């Protein structure tokens with residue numbers, strides 16, 4: 001186990017060996033990661049988009065689920081820190097020959113890998129890996145559990161667009177039950193002092209979800225989107241995760257769009273709010289075309305910020321600490 005500390009001035013942020021969820025991080029550690037990402041954001045605007053912070057380190061992306069944004073974002077982040085990166089996607093590996101998760105990972109580790117980034121359909125898979133490997137393990141999304149780097153990039157985007165996270169009112173709309181983005185968002189936001197309104201059909205909001213809040217009373221659950229929009233600073237519609245739902249939880253996409261889609265009329269009920277979406281977007285379902293592409297949308301900014309935030313995460317969880325200067 002390695003633990004590193006970052007002196008943020010006011011308090012010391014400590015990071016464990018692995019990043020499994022925002023649940024495990026202190027507010028100080030979350031803020032330290034966002035601050036580090038702030039420094040890395042500029043690297044992406046240079047003509048030579050590279051710093052030597054992780055030169056000689058090896059990062060493996062082990063993805064057991066489809067992903068475009070998250071995998072490429074981790075890959076770019078590692079490359080911009082000068083680490084060597086290996087991408088393993090399940091269909092092209094021995095997993096199709098029946099190799100178990102721990103055996104696959106131990107074989108990878110035997111090649112002296114520093115950090116394993118894992119996405120898996122099973123909640124808890126990153127934890128299992130972390131308990132069995134010396135390498136650092138970073139969760140890139142596990143089932144409906146957590147997606148900590150998405151939570152961090154969402155916080156980072158809010159901080160940049162609105163100047164703060166504390167005191168913001170964030171409306172998260174949709175399939176909360178299957179959303180690891182919603183869980184990490186809720187945990188991170190309430191850790192930093194924001195208020196969260198979870199809105200969706202009753203079938204998509206698990207009973208007692210508000211108990212995940214880090215501050216009692218900071219999360220409200222509702223089913224009427226129009227009523228939840230007044231005073232919102234951020235609107236975050238989520239994709240209907242039909243591939244995880246089994247039997248449909250709602251009569252159809254058209255009905256869903258009518259009751260829970262963010263369109264111009266609903267946007268006008270939250271004047272001043274920015275619009276975020278973790279992607280992939282289903283245009284015309286949870287978000288209207290002209291809202292996704294509108295001037296209050298920061299959706300592509302989230303993608304840009306994702307690389308900087310993952311650079312910060314890889315830096316802190318690949319032993320790069322102390323070498324940046």
Ligand code: NCD
Nearest residue numbers: 069070141181239278279280
């Ligand atoms: C999300 C995910 O995979 O959890 N996407 C992402 O990582 N940006 C959300 C989704 O699949 O809808």
